[in-house]
Amino acid sequence: MEKRNIYMIAEIRKGLITQETYELLSFAGVIGKRGKTVFLLLGNNIEGQAREISQKSGCDTIVLFGRYLEHYNPLSYSHAIEEILQQEAAAWVCLPHTSMGYDLAPRLAVMLKAACITGVESACDGSLSRPIHSGRFIEEIVPKTPRVVVTVLPGAFHPCEETSGPAGSVTMKRAAFSDVSSLTLGISEPVQRDSALRDAEVIVSAGRGIGKKGNISLIKRLAAIFPGSAIGASRSACDLGWFERRQQIGTTGQTVSPRLYIACGISGAFQHLSGMRGAQTIVAINRDPRAPIFQVAHYGIVEDLETFIPLLIGEWKEKKYF
Numbered sequence: 001m002e003k004r005n006i007y008m009i010a011e012i013r014k015g016l017i018t019q020e021t022y023e024l025l026s027f028a029g030v031i032g033k034r035g036k037t038v039f040l041l042l043g044n045n046i047e048g049q050a051r052e053i054s055q056k057s058g059c060d061t062i063v064l065f066g067r068y069l070e071h072y073n074p075l076s077y078s079h080a081i082e083e084i085l086q087q088e089a090a091a092w093v094c095l096p097h098t099s100m101g102y103d104l105a106p107r108l109a110v111m112l113k114a115a116c117i118t119g120v121e122s123a124c125d126g127s128l129s130r131p132i133h134s135g136r137f138i139e140e141i142v143p144k145t146p147r148v149v150v151t152v153l154p155g156a157f158h159p160c161e162e163t164s165g166p167a168g169s170v171t172m173k174r175a176a177f178s179d180v181s182s183l184t185l186g187i188s189e190p191v192q193r194d195s196a197l198r199d200a201e202v203i204v205s206a207g208r209g210i211g212k213k214g215n216i217s218l219i220k221r222l223a224a225i226f227p228g229s230a231i232g233a234s235r236s237a238c239d240l241g242w243f244e245r246r247q248q249i250g251t252t253g254q255t256v257s258p259r260l261y262i263a264c265g266i267s268g269a270f271q272h273l274s275g276m277r278g279a280q281t282i283v284a285i286n287r288d289p290r291a292p293i294f295q296v297a298h299y300g301i302v303e304d305l306e307t308f309i310p311l312l313i314g315e316w317k318e319k320k321y322f
């Protein structure tokens with residue numbers, strides 16, 4: 001495989017380096033053993049975060065700073081990154097598949113004349129794999145261009161362990177770009193987070209497959225079996241107005257890692273999986289045996305949930321299993 005250096009675009013949220021950033025390093029370990037790995041960190045007054053990332057990862061870190069980089073902005077970010085990468089004839093440019101990552105990746109790819117491969121969940125021998133058609137198929141792609149821009153699905157790789165070796169170097173570079181029209185003034189958080197979901201040991205989650213609003217009571221009765229449980233939902237179930245947005249689990253909702261996650265009538269699109277695949281035990285109830293959720297489930301029940309859940313609750317009442 002051709003030698004390519006690996007540039008990982010770090011992400012800062014609420015002043016902290018995100019877990020997805022550290023997952024990029026594990027991905028880098030799989031795609032390139034020969035090139036050097038470098039973090040690029042963009043922002044303003046972020047020396048502290050740069051030191052943290054270089055110490056934890058042992059990687060060299062380049063900080064691109066300036067007023068126009070204080071908050072994510074596609075124009076100023078892509079120009080600043082291009083300035084650094086245009087010297088690299090061949091390179092991997094890796095971003096987390098977050099709203100910043102999948103917004104920035106195609107723009108960067110065009111500027112760098114690079115292939116753009118988004119939503120990657122694994123890699124082997126220079127070939128990248130990603131789920132397509134709501135996770136029913138896995139596509140394998142071998143990039144042919146010298147430069148490649150990749151977004152990596154959150155949760156697909158473990159965050160790197162903290163290194164016991166020396167810290168990497170930190171290089172500060174002021175970004176030259178200064179287009180006033182592109183200044184972002186701030187970032188607001190639209191989604192209200194539900195701390196009950198984050199703290200719950202058991203989450204019962206409902207999807208479009210519950211079929212009607214009236215079946216929410218079925219989900220509530222199932223959740224009531226487990227003391228201290230919480231109810232989550234897929235985006236489709238929230239879009240239908242059956243659940244509140246703060247209950248949504250997935251890429252654009254919450255990331256949870258309970259001891260037990262029971263998915264009821266959820267197909268298992270990768271956007272949902274990325275929010276719950278860290279659960280210790282996953283049980284899926286779905287009447288379609290080919291539903292992608294069964295690829296991550298530890299226990300699968302292929303049955304109509306309107307049949308299975310009342311049976312389970314009845315059994316519990318009789319035998320008090322739980």
Ligand SMILES: Cc1cc2nc3c(=O)[nH]c(=O)nc-3n(C[C@H](O)[C@H](O)[C@H](O)COP(=O)(O)OP(=O)(O)OC[C@H]3O[C@@H](n4cnc5c(N)ncnc54)[C@H](O)[C@@H]3O)c2cc1C
Binds near residue numbers: 271
């Ligand atoms: C940018 C973007 C961000 C997204 N973010 C998220 C996110 O954060 N979270 C998220 O969940 N989704 C997200 N999505 C949407 C995601 O792609 C899927 O569309 C969504 O997760 C599907 O929800 P679902 O599984 O409830 O519905 P469906 O895909 O419609 O699946 C319903 C499932 O229920 C099963 N079923 C039907 N009836 C029954 C029955 N009676 N008994 C048992 N099983 C039954 C069916 O077999 C099917 O598998 C996002 C999409 C985009 C484009």
